[in-house]
Amino acid sequence: MNREKQAIADNPQRVLIFDTTLRDGEQSPGATMSHAEKLEIAELLDEMGVDIIEAGFPIASEGDFAAVSEIAQRSKNSTICGLARANYKDIDRCWEAVKHAASPRIHTFIGTSPLHRAIPNLTMDEMAERIHDTVTHARNLCENVQWSPMDATRTEWDYLRRVVEIAIKAGATTINIPDTVGYTAPNESADLIRRLLAEVDGASDVIFATHCHNDLGMATANALAAVEGGARQIECTINGLGERAGNTALEEVVMAMKVRHDIIPYSTGIDSTKIMHISRRVATVAGFPVQFNKAIVGKNAFAHESGIHQDGMLKNAETFEIMRPADVGLKETNIVMGKHSGRAALRSKLKDLGYELADNQLQDIFVRFKALADRKKEVYDEDIEALVQAQGDAE
Numbered sequence: 001m002n003r004e005k006q007a008i009a010d011n012p013q014r015v016l017i018f019d020t021t022l023r024d025g026e027q028s029p030g031a032t033m034s035h036a037e038k039l040e041i042a043e044l045l046d047e048m049g050v051d052i053i054e055a056g057f058p059i060a061s062e063g064d065f066a067a068v069s070e071i072a073q074r075s076k077n078s079t080i081c082g083l084a085r086a087n088y089k090d091i092d093r094c095w096e097a098v099k100h101a102a103s104p105r106i107h108t109f110i111g112t113s114p115l116h117r118a119i120p121n122l123t124m125d126e127m128a129e130r131i132h133d134t135v136t137h138a139r140n141l142c143e144n145v146q147w148s149p150m151d152a153t154r155t156e157w158d159y160l161r162r163v164v165e166i167a168i169k170a171g172a173t174t175i176n177i178p179d180t181v182g183y184t185a186p187n188e189s190a191d192l193i194r195r196l197l198a199e200v201d202g203a204s205d206v207i208f209a210t211h212c213h214n215d216l217g218m219a220t221a222n223a224l225a226a227v228e229g230g231a232r233q234i235e236c237t238i239n240g241l242g243e244r245a246g247n248t249a250l251e252e253v254v255m256a257m258k259v260r261h262d263i264i265p266y267s268t269g270i271d272s273t274k275i276m277h278i279s280r281r282v283a284t285v286a287g288f289p290v291q292f293n294k295a296i297v298g299k300n301a302f303a304h305e306s307g308i309h310q311d312g313m314l315k316n317a318e319t320f321e322i323m324r325p326a327d328v329g330l331k332e333t334n335i336v337m338g339k340h341s342g343r344a345a346l347r348s349k350l351k352d353l354g355y356e357l358a359d360n361q362l363q364d365i366f367v368r369f370k371a372l373a374d375r376k377k378e379v380y381d382e383d384i385e386a387l388v389q390a391q392g393d394a395e
């Protein structure tokens with residue numbers, strides 16, 4: 001039994017985290033990372049408890065091959081996986097790159113929907129035979145083989161059921177169900193996995209994975225729904241990096257399972273306090289800044305400007321925060337001083353800066369602070385210090 005199957009046998013509510021930042025994430029136009037950057041990100045993923053790292057697509061370039069090989073050699077805890085199309089040359093090259101890992105995996109795929117079948121111009125039977133032969137070949141090289149029917153969510157049910165069964169019989173240990181174009185919706189995502197588990201011969205011998213794209217903004221919901229349907233591996237990326245609108249964001253699914261464990265009762269091996277650091281490193285090395293209001297890792301995810309919110313936060317952080325900043329590796333909540341801030345927040349900010357003011361002094365500074373905030377988007381600590389100095393000069 002491979003280590004992933006063992007983890008689920010030990011705890012049926014355990015969900016494996018398969019991170020593909022270095023493969024699907026790097027496929028975003030403009031997100032190319034250097035060799036050294038890939039090694040750094042792989043090390044951070046391994047340290048944070050990612051179960052499987054998809055480190056690249058070894059046949060794609062010499063650079064990808066070198067990165068996957070070195071990540072495999074350096075891996076400590078994570079399984080290292082490489083991607084290969086459904087041909088022997090890709091699979092052999094992938095194996096050459098991953099084979100030095102303590103726990104290697106080959107991930108091979110082929111597009112099974114009508115649109116994707118038309119590209120290699122294979123009949124349904126020819127494709128089925130290709131799947132049988134390539135999965136068998138991969139399994140002869142490696143004990144841990146993942147197979148994906150690309151565009152599964154737009155593949156005819158009968159054909160999907162047939163090819164998944166063929167891949168299992170040929171030795172696949174994980175069956176990944178990609179929503180390649182972000183087309184599915186949560187109820188459909190759950191039903192599809194449920195139906196595969198119920199109707200495919202041999203389904204209970206393998207782990208089902210979900211791989212969602214975010215074209216309709218539903219990647220996180222679809223991935224969690226698939227888990228509800230029986231999937232036990234989520235494929236995701238840091239910051240949701242990925243082609244077009246991106247992939248399921250690792251930080252979102254992990255924190256959803258943690259914060260709403262009461263209704264999403266699954267767990268992962270991720271140390272969530274490492275999320276913020278890796279998010280920032282991926283944003284920097286990929287050159288993809290995180291949008292301010294991005295869930296969990298956006299600059300504003302733990303920031304408050306309105307007076308009512310700031311007042312509530314100062315009294316009890318749970319009033320407007322459902323998780324603690326420390327849970328994701330942030331030092332503290334960010335109380336942003338701006339035109340919506342109230343007296344309580346200004347008093348608290350002044351106290352942090354070392355000023356204890358009498359009520360009349362606070363009132364005077366508050367009036368001038370509001371006037372300044374009307375002219376500026378954000379009032380920084382230095383601006384507030386300057387207001388205090390100006391008051392001292394005037395007295």
Ligand code: KIV
Pocket residue numbers: 024109148150151176178179180181211213
């Ligand atoms: O989105 C997709 O279908 C993929 C496959 C290669 C798994 O990334």
Ligand code: ZN
Pocket residue numbers: 024178180211213247
């Ligand atoms: Zn993908």
